[in-house]
Amino acid sequence: MLLLPAAALCCLCSALVAMAAGPTQDQLSLTRRVGDRASFSCGGTDQCGYIFWFQKKDTGTFRPILDISRSGDIDKRYNHPQKDDFTAEREQNSCELKIKKVKPSHAATYYCLCWDFGTRMFIFGSGTKLFVTDTPVVKPVVSVYPAASKDALDRKSSLLCVASNMSPPLVQFSWTRQREGEKPSPAEGEQLELREEGRTASIMVVDRDASYTYNYSCHVRHEDVTVEAPAEQEVCALPAQTTPAPTTPAPTAPAQTAPAAWAWSERQVKLLCLLYTLLMVKSLVYCCGLALIHILRNRERPAAAHETTEFPAAASTSH
Numbered sequence: 001m002l003l004l005p006a007a008a009l010c011c012l013c014s015a016l017v018a019m020a021a022g023p024t025q026d027q028l029s030l031t032r033r034v035g036d037r038a039s040f041s042c043g044g045t046d047q048c049g050y051i052f053w054f055q056k057k058d059t060g061t062f063r064p065i066l067d068i069s070r071s072g073d074i075d076k077r078y079n080h081p082q083k084d085d086f087t088a089e090r091e092q093n094s095c096e097l098k099i100k101k102v103k104p105s106h107a108a109t110y111y112c113l114c115w116d117f118g119t120r121m122f123i124f125g126s127g128t129k130l131f132v133t134d135t136p137v138v139k140p141v142v143s144v145y146p147a148a149s150k151d152a153l154d155r156k157s158s159l160l161c162v163a164s165n166m167s168p169p170l171v172q173f174s175w176t177r178q179r180e181g182e183k184p185s186p187a188e189g190e191q192l193e194l195r196e197e198g199r200t201a202s203i204m205v206v207d208r209d210a211s212y213t214y215n216y217s218c219h220v221r222h223e224d225v226t227v228e229a230p231a232e233q234e235v236c237a238l239p240a241q242t243t244p245a246p247t248t249p250a251p252t253a254p255a256q257t258a259p260a261a262w263a264w265s266e267r268q269v270k271l272l273c274l275l276y277t278l279l280m281v282k283s284l285v286y287c288c289g290l291a292l293i294h295i296l297r298n299r300e301r302p303a304a305a306h307e308t309t310e311f312p313a314a315a316s317t318s319h
Contacts, residue, residue, distance in 0.1 A: 022123030023048065023114045029129045029170040029223060031137050038099040040128045042112035046093040052113040053088065053097045055080070056127075062111070068095060082106070107132040131168045140166035142229040144218045155208045159231050161218035164199035172221040173202035177214035187216060 024043045032038050045051055052067040064078040068088045076083045082105065089096050099106055112125040140163035163171045175187035190205040202218065216231040 023051075023112050023125040025112060025125040025128050027128040027224075028172050028221060029131060029168050031131045031133065031135075031168055031223060032102045033134055034102060034104060034132060036102045038102050038106070038130060040097040040110045040112075040130075042095045042097075042125050043093060045090070045095050045112075045114055047116050047118055048095075048114035049117040050115040051088075051090065051095045052115070053086070054111045054113060055108045056111065057108040060108075065097070102130075102132055104132050106130060129168075129170060135167055137223055138165065138167040139225050140164060140171055140220055140222050140227055142218065142220050142227045144229045144231045146231070156205055157208045159204040159206065159216055159218070161202045161204070161220070161229065161231075162199055163201075163220045163222070163227075166222055168223075169198075169200070170222075171200050173200075174219045174221070175202070175204050175216060176219065177206075177210070177216050179214055184217065187214075 023045050025041065026043065027041060030038055030040070040053075042051065048070070050067050050069055053065045054062045055065055056062050063080055065080045065083060065086050066074055066076045066078070066088055068074050068090050070090075072090050074088055076086075080086075082103075085099055085101070085103070085106070087098050087100070089098070095112060097110060097112070107130055109127045109129045111127045114123045114125075115121075116123060142161065142163050144159065144161045146157060146159055159175075161173060161175075163173075173191075173193060175189075175191070176184040177187040178184040187204060187206065188210075189207070192203040192205075194201045194203070204216070204218075206216070218229050218231065220227045220229075
């Protein structure tokens with residue numbers, strides 16, 4: 001069994017971590033009917049010597065479609081069965097993959113990949129999923145309210161943003177905060193995202209003092225539309241007692257600041273954070289494993305470079 005040296009493994013993991021600082025794909029999803037045109041954008045590509053476009057279907061693997069050089073030359077030598085359906089255009093800091101006429105078989109997620117000549121790394125974009133359907137796009141219904149506050153010693157409060165009843169189901173959350181008389185700015189705090197059929201939720205954990213100082217808003221990106229919903233700040237404060245306490249003890253129902261289905265205890269939030277961390281670690285290990293398999297296959301079959309889906313050697317030379 002062939003083993004990679006520790007230095008090579010560290011470089012590989014560094015390349016995977018660098019994905020977060022790579023090319024940007026702001027489109028989370030696109031919905032098109034059969035026969036329509038479709039275009040996928042990739043920004044932040046000014047440092048890319050070559051840009052590769054990959055297609056990944058839900059039950060398939062990454063398949064290269066084409067690559068485009070800095071000068072705009074397109075190479076389609078990867079034997080993709082639909083390569084004639086695609087074309088690409090490149091500008092100084094962006095690149096577009098275009099489909100002339102959408103077919104049902106084009107439904108997939110499309111990723112741009114940058115070959116950075118400076119760092120000599122392959123860096124993936126986040127991907128854009130194409131839905132091919134006659135079902136109309138329905139924007140999400142967004143609701144924001146506080147989840148259960150953490151205990152007083154922690155001085156933390158949680159805000160809950162729920163997006164539901166949207167089609168297609170993919171959404172992207174962001175939070176902003178604003179003081180009176182100031183412009184909105186990105187919110188600071190821990191974030192956790194939960195998905196289930198029919199709805200997606202984002203939990204924002206903030207300092208309790210900040211929750212009194214700022215007005216928070218949840219922004220939900222869906223297709224080309226962003227839906228904004230302000231958080232109900234007044235329920236974060238401690239309730240004022242307006243009537244004297246009864247002299248005879250009487251059973252009282254526990255106060256609820258949110259619907260029971262979305263009330264989160266401190267222990268639940270911590271367990272969800274742990275689960276989220278474990279899933280991220282699992283994904284990183286899986287990606288490292290796939291990369292190692294690709295490297296081993298390259299060493300075993302160097303002569304078959306043009307028949308495999310490995311990254312082409314053309315990345316270091318001109319076409």
